[in-house]
Amino acid sequence: MAGFWGKRDQLSATMHLKQLAWILLCASGLRAQGYIISDVFSVKNDVGLKSLNYSAIASFAGVSEMYCVLVCATNPCCLSVFWAPQPGNGNCLLYDAQFIAEFLIKKVNTVQFTRREAHPRRSEFTSWVTKWELVLNGYDQDKSRPHGIEDCKARCHRQVWCISFDLTRSGCYLSRVNARIVDNLVTFDRSSYNELVCHA
Numbered sequence: 001m002a003g004f005w006g007k008r009d010q011l012s013a014t015m016h017l018k019q020l021a022w023i024l025l026c027a028s029g030l031r032a033q034g035y036i037i038s039d040v041f042s043v044k045n046d047v048g049l050k051s052l053n054y055s056a057i058a059s060f061a062g063v064s065e066m067y068c069v070l071v072c073a074t075n076p077c078c079l080s081v082f083w084a085p086q087p088g089n090g091n092c093l094l095y096d097a098q099f100i101a102e103f104l105i106k107k108v109n110t111v112q113f114t115r116r117e118a119h120p121r122r123s124e125f126t127s128w129v130t131k132w133e134l135v136l137n138g139y140d141q142d143k144s145r146p147h148g149i150e151d152c153k154a155r156c157h158r159q160v161w162c163i164s165f166d167l168t169r170s171g172c173y174l175s176r177v178n179a180r181i182v183d184n185l186v187t188f189d190r191s192s193y194n195e196l197v198c199h200a
Contacts, residue, residue: 040073041113048107049082049099054181057198060092068092069113076119077126077198079160084110096198098161100139100176118160125200128153131179135166135188139177146172149192156196164195 057077060068065083068090072078077096084091084107098114130149141162144155152172156162164178168191178195179185185193 040116041069042116043111043113045111046106046108047082047112048084048105048110049093049095049112050103050105052103052181054095054097056093057096058094061086062089063092064089065111072113072115073119075200076122076124077200078119079115079163081113082110083113097163097178097181098176099181103181115160118157122198123157126157126196126198129195129197131185131193131195133187133189133191134185134193135168135173135191136164136175136177136179136182136193137184137186139175139182139184140166140173141176142174143171144174146170149194153194156194162196164193167192167194 058071058075060071063071068081068083071092072081072094075094078094080095080098082093082095104112142155142159144152146152146167146169149167152165152167152174155172156165156174159174161176162174164175166173166175166188168188179193180195
């Protein structure tokens with residue numbers, strides 16, 4: 001039993017160190033005109049989100065840009081964040097998706113932070129919702145040969161941007177979009193639509 005508890009404590013300490021490393025990486029990000037690039041985030045200035053029927057996973061008012069980034073960095077579900085200056089500081093919106101260009105607009109003074117890597121504990125807080133005989137039409141980002149649903153899930157987990165996939169007889173199709181962002185599910189024989197849901 002002592003060996004078991006020792007291993008568990010060691011694992012817990014390792015995870016705390018990873019969390020601290022993420023915070024330090026965020027704080028040491030390099031800022032340049034138009035972009036901020038670090039080991040954790042890539043960032044664009046003057047970019048906002050179109051009006052979508054898609055809710056933020058968290059929002060904060062009256063916070064600094066750095067606070068907004070750190071909150072996202074320590075939230076296992078956060079994949080992108082938008083910060084905009086407001087009287088008294090700024091408005092911060094966290095999302096569990098990385099939005100493709102068609103959902104973005106020019107918005108002066110709004111900053112978009114996009115995660116370059118997933119949070120190290122993200123997989124602990126995620127589950128899958130599967131809908132059979134359906135696919136999300138028109139938003140494929142990556143295709144590979146089909147090797148079963150578990151293989152496709154593993155492929156999606158390896159891509160920070162992947163939040164859903166279609167599995168058909170012809171392939172495994174990863175996507176940055178899910179059916180909550182676009183209502184574009186269509187019937188497709190012998191297929192499945194699979195959505196990654198995060199619960200942190």
